[in-house]
Amino acid sequence: MYIIFRCNCGRVNYSKKGFKTKKCVCGKNLKVKDMRIIEKANTHQEASEIVQGLQEKIHGGAYFTTADKVR
Numbered sequence: 001m002y003i004i005f006r007c008n009c010g011r012v013n014y015s016k017k018g019f020k021t022k023k024c025v026c027g028k029n030l031k032v033k034d035m036r037i038i039e040k041a042n043t044h045q046e047a048s049e050i051v052q053g054l055q056e057k058i059h060g061g062a063y064f065t066t067a068d069k070v071r
């Protein structure tokens with residue numbers, strides 16, 4: 001089981017259930033058990049897909065723009 005949660009900085013992270021901390025890319029160490037779970041996944045693959053989907057929703061897809069849209 002993987003849990004998906006958001007850091008205070010807004011980034012979406014995921015962690016395997018049972019892990020105590022997860023380091024966000026912003027440098028903050030998150031206490032997994034204190035985080036509000038926004039989604040759950042069964043596999044690593046599923047978790048990363050959910051995270052990517054959420055990031056796109058939050059950031060309007062700007063971080064995942066395709067090469068043909070870049071000038």
Ligand SMILES: [Zn+2]
Pocket residue numbers: 007008009010011024025026027028
């Ligand atoms: Zn963060």
